[in-house]
Amino acid sequence: MKKLPLLLSTASLMFLTPSVAKTNKTAPDKDKEAKVLKTEHGKASWYEIKCNGGTHTASGIPLKDHAMTAAHKTLPMGTKVRVTNKRNGKSVVVKITDRGPYIKGRVIDVTKGAAKKLDFIRTGVVHCKVEVLED
Secondary structure, eight states: THHHHHHHHHHHHHHHHOOOOOOOOOOOOHHSSEEEEEEEEEEEEEOGGGGGTSSHHHHHHOOTTTEEEESSSSSSEEEOOEETTTTTOOOEEEEEOOOOOOOOOOOEEEHHHHHHHHTTTTEEEEEEEEEEEOO
């Protein structure tokens, strides 16, 4: 009999206490919502420290294989771009910190880390879309 009042108290607390649900919501990704200023299509390749002929980029920032950075021939240093692998639809936002690529048909060189996220390490080169994002 002593269990009945305890059970009733517990049951009433369950209904009267507001529940807090766990959610996986995160803050909106501002890069996904950024306005696209210009779009280019071509080939992307990747490079790493040992291919760079040094450890610094044209902007003076040290090259880090895992950084989300890239080389572009004409875009201003610091420009953010979204690179999309046309084969699988994966995309990544990178910052322009270097110059290149210097091979015909290629529009951007991304770091090895960015290439891993785009899933084209093994192929080395992939057809891509490059979208210049508004800051």
